[in-house]
Amino acid sequence: MINFLRCIILISTLVSASVTWAAEPYDELQTEWAKGKYELSGSAQEKFLEQLLSRAEAAKQANPNSAEVFAWSGIVYSTYASVKGGMGALKFAKQAKKDLEKSIELDSSALQGAASTTLGTLYFKVPGWPVAFGNDKKAQQYLDAALALNPKGIDINYWLAEYAASKKDSAKALQYLAIAAAAPARDDRPVADKGRRLEVETLKAQIEAP
Missing domain, CATH: 1.25.40.10 (Tetratricopeptide repeat domain)
Known part of the structure; x- marks a missing residue:
């Protein structure tokens, strides 16, 4: 009985580990x-x-x-x-x-x-x-x-802001940038988030520059 339980625990551990280790392609x-x-x-x-x-x-x-x-x-x-x-x-x-x-x-x-x-x-x-x-x-x-x-994603709102800015629609661009700046952090993408937030700040500064 003890050996059976040990076997079940081992299998459960291996299954759990395989799920943890599994990565998306x-x-x-x-x-x-x-x-x-x-x-x-x-x-x-x-x-x-x-x-x-x-x-x-x-x-x-x-x-x-x-x-x-x-x-x-x-x-x-x-x-x-x-x-x-x-x-x-x-x-x-x-x-x-x-x-x-x-x-x-x-x-x-x-x-x-x-x-x-x-x-x-x-x-x-x-x-x-x-x-x-x-x-x-x-x-x-x-x-x-x-x-x-x-609708609240940082990437899509950044690119919509850049598109609006390219059309000289500064007001709309700033609206999208505000949404992008408020986007929730993505725990699995810290490098991308940091870089994109810098791009958001840079574009905002360019639009607001006199």
């Missing part, structure tokens, strides 16, 4: 992206993010039906395109678009609409036709969809 991309985005700069940042692209590809191959993995791959590609800049960045922006669209197709609500947030941002950041796919109407469409899923 996108965790590495999420963590490493934050490091590359907010803790590095210059050539070191570009090289780090370029290397992260291969891990994004591997994650997609291993998890072909994960909306979260495709969303994070799109975010990584989008960030790398932004860092790289110039005409050479367009192919990476296009891959980001492809991954984000796939994520939305699989589950538009995954990660509280992160794919829609990033896709909307891409649409207002990249050049329009005939150079690239930039489109203000689609930018607003995807950003609004993301806001509906996560």
Whole structure:
């Protein structure tokens, strides 16, 4: 009887441990992206993010039906395109678009609409036709969809603020920034939160500057 109980306890412990140790397939991309985005700069940042692209590809191959993995791959590609800049960045922006669209197709609500947030941002950041796919109407469409899923989120409100600022609508931009600044902290994303809050403060200062 004692041995039986010991066996049950051991099994329970192992099951509990496996649950504790289990990681989401996108965790590495999420963590490493934050490091590359907010803790590095210059050539070191570009090289780090370029290397992260291969891990994004591997994650997609291993998890072909994960909306979260495709969303994070799109975010990584989008960030790398932004860092790289110039005409050479367009192919990476296009891959980001492809991954984000796939994520939305699989589950538009995954990660509280992160794919829609990033896709909307891409649409207002990249050049329009005939150079690239930039489109203000689609930018607003995807950003609004993301806001509906996560109305108090720091990321979506920051990007809506930047979009409004790009349209010279300072009042609306400041409204979104106030919501972003008040967004609750994400316990699993301290680096991203710290970096984004700094971006919120910087954009606010730029808008309010005389």
